[in-house]
Amino acid sequence: xxxxxxxxxxxxxxxxxxxxxxxxxxxxxxxxxxxxxxxxxxxxxxxxxxxxxxxxxxxxxxxxxxxxxxxxxxxxxxxxxxxxxxxxxxxxxxxxxxxxxxxxxxxxxxxxxxxxxxxxxxxxxxxxxxxxxxxxxxxxxxxxxxxxxxxxxxxxxxxxxxxxxxxxxxxxxxxxxxxxx
Numbered sequence: 001x002x003x004x005x006x007x008x009x010x011x012x013x014x015x016x017x018x019x020x021x022x023x024x025x026x027x028x029x030x031x032x033x034x035x036x037x038x039x040x041x042x043x044x045x046x047x048x049x050x051x052x053x054x055x056x057x058x059x060x061x062x063x064x065x066x067x068x069x070x071x072x073x074x075x076x077x078x079x080x081x082x083x084x085x086x087x088x089x090x091x092x093x094x095x096x097x098x099x100x101x102x103x104x105x106x107x108x109x110x111x112x113x114x115x116x117x118x119x120x121x122x123x124x125x126x127x128x129x130x131x132x133x134x135x136x137x138x139x140x141x142x143x144x145x146x147x148x149x150x151x152x153x154x155x156x157x158x159x160x161x162x163x164x165x166x167x168x169x170x171x172x173x174x175x176x177x178x179x180x181x
Contacts, residue, residue: 039123040116043134045142049115053108060101067094 040046070091077084119134126133152158 035124035127039133040119043115043119043123044139045134046112046115046119048142048146049108049112053105053112056101056105056108060098060105063094063098063101067091067098070094 036042070087074084074087074091077087122135123133126135
């Protein structure tokens with residue numbers, strides 16, 4: 001490396017990669033390990049619950065729009081029209097369903113808020129104990145519980161019917177052997 005007086009900054013440009021590497025090394029060695037400010041955003045259970053809460057909120061908004069449309073349709077029908085009773089029953093059913101959906105949406109939001117608190121507490125405990133977080137076993141248990149909640153509760157839906165599926169009836173069991181005296 002030769003220094004020339006005609007280009008005074010050439011030495012600086014030649015040493016620039018060395019300075020950058022030195023700054024990065026110092027930054028890495030002196031950086032501190034801070035806790036995450038929002039650890040719930042890395043929690044797969046929280047993320048699944050947030051997705052479910054958004055879906056319920058979207059479905060509730062759609063049901064509200066449909067109810068408004070049904071009410072407008074009811075107002076447009078004449079009082080003596082025989083279709084009015086069916087439309088009125090549909091509006092009543094939609095109002096009932098909307099009330100249930102709003103309740104479910106609120107429930108999902110409360111569960112999400114609770115999971116956020118739990119997620120933060122568990123993250124801090126795992127961080128202090130130097131354990132891996134989020135726990136994979138907890139997530140697998142959560143997914144299994146979701147599958148069970150979504151599974152049909154009617155026996156006929158869970159067990160295939162032999163006659164409907166085109167399969168022949170199974171052969172009868174063999175008769176029991178007579179006791180020998």
